[in-house]
Amino acid sequence: MVERTVYSTSARRKVAELLRNERRYLTAAAIYRILKTQSARLALSTVYRTLETLASTGVVSSRADPSGELSFVYCHDGHHHHAICTKCGHVDEVSCSAVDVFRAALLEEQAFELDKHAVEFFGRCARCR
Numbered sequence: 001m002v003e004r005t006v007y008s009t010s011a012r013r014k015v016a017e018l019l020r021n022e023r024r025y026l027t028a029a030a031i032y033r034i035l036k037t038q039s040a041r042l043a044l045s046t047v048y049r050t051l052e053t054l055a056s057t058g059v060v061s062s063r064a065d066p067s068g069e070l071s072f073v074y075c076h077d078g079h080h081h082h083a084i085c086t087k088c089g090h091v092d093e094v095s096c097s098a099v100d101v102f103r104a105a106l107l108e109e110q111a112f113e114l115d116k117h118a119v120e121f122f123g124r125c126a127r128c129r
């Protein structure tokens with residue numbers, strides 16, 4: 001029992017650390033492959049379970065690609081958005097302040113009241129411009 005707890009804690013630490021360093025969306029399979037090259041002995045099923053736990057506690061967030069496959073990225077606390085580099089995949093966190101302008105415009109021009117939103121930005125990061 002104690003051993004299991006230690007094991008899952010270290011799995012969580014390894015996966016979180018990897019995502020914190022990578023700063024791009026990665027699938028469970030990709031994370032599993034990278035961890036393997038770092039000779040971390042985690043089963044793919046452990047990687048999946050660990051990602052679920054990290055996602056439920058808000059340490060990582062996930063998105064589905066068109067085929068439905070989930071990928072994960074490290075996230076800081078608080079509401080923000082992601083600017084995703086289409087060249088290298090780097091993810092920058094962006095504040096939500098621009099959405100307030102959009103919210104006001106929607107209300108004024110279309111009488112539409114915004115309750116919630118999900119926005120992703122795509123372009124090129126500082127290194128790829």
Ligand SMILES: [Zn+2]
Nearest residue numbers: 074075076093
């Ligand atoms: Zn984030």
Ligand SMILES: [Zn+2]
Nearest residue numbers: 085088125128
């Ligand atoms: Zn880039």
Ligand SMILES: [Zn+2]
Nearest residue numbers: 079080096099
């Ligand atoms: Zn927002």
